[in-house]
Amino acid sequence: MRIGELARRGGTTTRALRYYESLGLLSSRRGANGQREYDEDDLRLVNEIRSLADIGFALEDTRPFVQCLRDGHRTGDACPASVEVYRRKVAELDACISRLQAVRDQVRAQLQEAEQRSRPCGR
Amino acid sequence: MRIGELARRGGTTTRALRYYESLGLLSSRRGANGQREYDEDDLRLVNEIRSLADIGFALEDTRPFVQCLRDGHRTGDACPASVEVYRRKVAELDACISRLQAVRDQVRAQLQEAEQRSRPCGR
């Protein structure tokens, strides 16, 4: 299939696919007319990239998963490097969530206080 | 005081202060030599901007707080517009935290599963 179909079936755009290729995440054979030619395995790679990117993984962090699939594994997370990214991501998410919760609690407290001041006499 | 001192005392840089001025968050009198001249009230504004920006507020979201101080209130959150930003921020934070928690749980599950597969026979 050509790039348009791959984009459509992968739920993304041709621009994004060329961008992934520029990063070395995707590779492509060229047909006689110079156009990129893809197969079902490439669609698998695109799906892996998208599903990870959609939940907030940086494209660089999808690289081990893509490589893992290229190496013939059935899933992108069957390799140590991918699992390591999982671990790091969970740690990052934990830290991020904790920080946001602290900020939320702080803002909530400020909100409470400000509302208190605007209605000084009971109510 | 001049911009260098204000930056130092406000825990930021001269570049940032000029940027705030370009956004209309900060204003400045010019001395005879064309240099910016600030007072303690300006330092108060800078502190307000920084304390909000440091916890993730966009600069635009600090505008009501700055305006509130300019209007002579003792705190930046003594005005309805500021309180409204607080409310919106809490809602945004709640949504963001929920999303990140869902992602974290999903990644955790994937991690568990991947580790399971790599050690198939008990252990």
Next chain:
DNA sequence: CTCCGCCTTGACGTGGACGTCAAGTCCAGT
């Protein structure tokens, strides 16, 4: 032949909050 849709590369634009550099001005100290 012409049109349309698909493809190609190259390059600039986006957003947010500045960093960094250039070239010049101004003032205090020695």
Next chain:
DNA sequence: ACTGGACTTGACGTCCACGTCAAGGCGGAG
């Protein structure tokens, strides 16, 4: 007089994941 530090404006660079536009090529339908 000179040096050094602080100041001025203007403008380009950064990060990330593309969006968007330009200018052109290629193939099939009518």
